[in-house]
Amino acid sequence: MPLDAKVLVVDDDxxxxxxxxxYFVAEGYDxxxxxxxxxxxxxxxxxxxxxVLLDIRLPRKDGLTLTRELRVRSEVGIILVSGRQxxxxxxxxxxxxxxxxxxxxxxxxxxxxxxxxxxxxxxHAGLHSPAPARVVVPVCEGCAxxxxxxxxxxxxxxxxxxxxGEFQLLRAFLAHPGQTMSRDAxxxxxxxxxxxxxxxxxxxxxxxxxxxxxxxxxxxRVILTVHGAGYRFSPTPRPRA
Numbered sequence: 001m002p003l004d005a006k007v008l009v010v011d012d013d014x015x016x017x018x019x020x021x022x023y024f025v026a027e028g029y030d031x032x033x034x035x036x037x038x039x040x041x042x043x044x045x046x047x048x049x050x051x052v053l054l055d056i057r058l059p060r061k062d063g064l065t066l067t068r069e070l071r072v073r074s075e076v077g078i079i080l081v082s083g084r085q086x087x088x089x090x091x092x093x094x095x096x097x098x099x100x101x102x103x104x105x106x107x108x109x110x111x112x113x114x115x116x117x118x119x120x121x122x123x124h125a126g127l128h129s130p131a132p133a134r135v136v137v138p139v140c141e142g143c144a145x146x147x148x149x150x151x152x153x154x155x156x157x158x159x160x161x162x163x164x165g166e167f168q169l170l171r172a173f174l175a176h177p178g179q180t181m182s183r184d185a186x187x188x189x190x191x192x193x194x195x196x197x198x199x200x201x202x203x204x205x206x207x208x209x210x211x212x213x214x215x216x217x218x219x220x221r222v223i224l225t226v227h228g229a230g231y232r233f234s235p236t237p238r239p240r241a
Contacts, residue, residue, distance in 0.1 A: 005119050006048070008032045010040045010063070011055040011081065016104070020053055023108040024115070037061035044070070050119045051077040053111070054098075056089065064096050071097030075161045077118040079111065087200075094204045099164055121164045137174060140222045140235055143213060145170060152212055160212045165190060169205045173223065173233035182230040206231060 007024050011017040012035045024031045032049065034040040037058050044052075052070070056063035067078055079100040080093045090101045100114050137145040142155045150167045152160040162170065172181070172189035181189075183202045190205075206223055209215075215222040224232045 004030055005050050006030045006032070007051045007053065007115065008034065008040060008043060008049045009053045010034045010037065010058070010066075011053075012036065012058050013055070016055070016081075019108065020111070023112065027112060037063065037066040040066065041069075044074075044076075049076060050122055051079065051115055053079050053081060053115070056080055056082045056084075056093065064093060067093065067096040067098050071163075075122065075163060077115075077122045079114060079118065081106065081111075091200055091204055094165075094201060095208065097163060097208075118164070138235070139170070139174070140213065145174070154214075162212065163208075165201070165205050166209050166212065169202070169209055173231075174235075177233055177235045180226045180229050180232045186230065202231075 007029050009017055009020045009024070009031060010033075011020070014035075017033055017035065021031050021033050032043055034043060038061060040052070040054075043049075054063045054066065058066075063080060067080065070076060070078065078098045079102060080090075080098045081102055081104065082089060082093075083104045085103055093101050099118055102111060102114070136153065137147050139145050139152065144153045145151075146153050146159075150162050150164075152162065154160070168190040169186065172186055175189075186202050207217065210217055210220055210223055213222050222234055224234055226232050
């Protein structure tokens with residue numbers, strides 16, 4: 001991992017914050033720290049970072065709110081850290097745009113491993129550097145995927161960045177057009193993540209991807225729900241009823 005990789009640790013608990021800061025500094029990272037979401041916002045406005053380790057339960061503005069706001073303007077890597085074993089909270093965190101979710105007490109080596117993978121993917125996406133020559137892959141009517149920049153390109157000129165999970169899911173759909181894919185099959189296609197059998201992450205990512213593809217969730221035409229089976233990607237959208 002490059003020594004100039006920048007990490008921001010946001011946690012109001014001084015002991016937890018010091019543990020993470022010291023561990024990442026010892027591994028050669030350039031680390032910042034903050035005890036509040038408001039202070040973190042100021043630091044992020046002043047300089048770019050590769051990864052935010054973000055506690056969910058912060059005073060005043062919480063980590064979920066900050067995650068949602070960051071995703072409006074940035075594709076920085078976000079790992080949410082929570083003191084609760086709460087499946088609903090974890091799903092909400094992913095819906096807000098987080099890339100990973102870990103619970104306390106945590107093993108610092110696990111977080112380091114997740115951080116390395118996430119920073120590598122963020123940097124590969126070219127989010128902090130000029131975009132390379134684009135390889136554009138048609139997705140559906142009026143929309144294409146900039147494979148190198150990991151963003152959607154629409155005919156009206158709008159660009160929409162994808163998170164790592166959204167990008168991996170879309171690539172899985174593009175590789176199997178017209179095929180019904182189960183959630184388990186889709187999970188197998190999304191690399192570098194750990195899942196549990198009851199995981200609803202595919203549903204969360206499908207919802208986010210539909211919104212970015214401008215696919216009506218109430219009457220989807222591009223990513224179709226096959227009840228009891230999974231999802232089917234339709235490159236040529238079916239006519240609306």
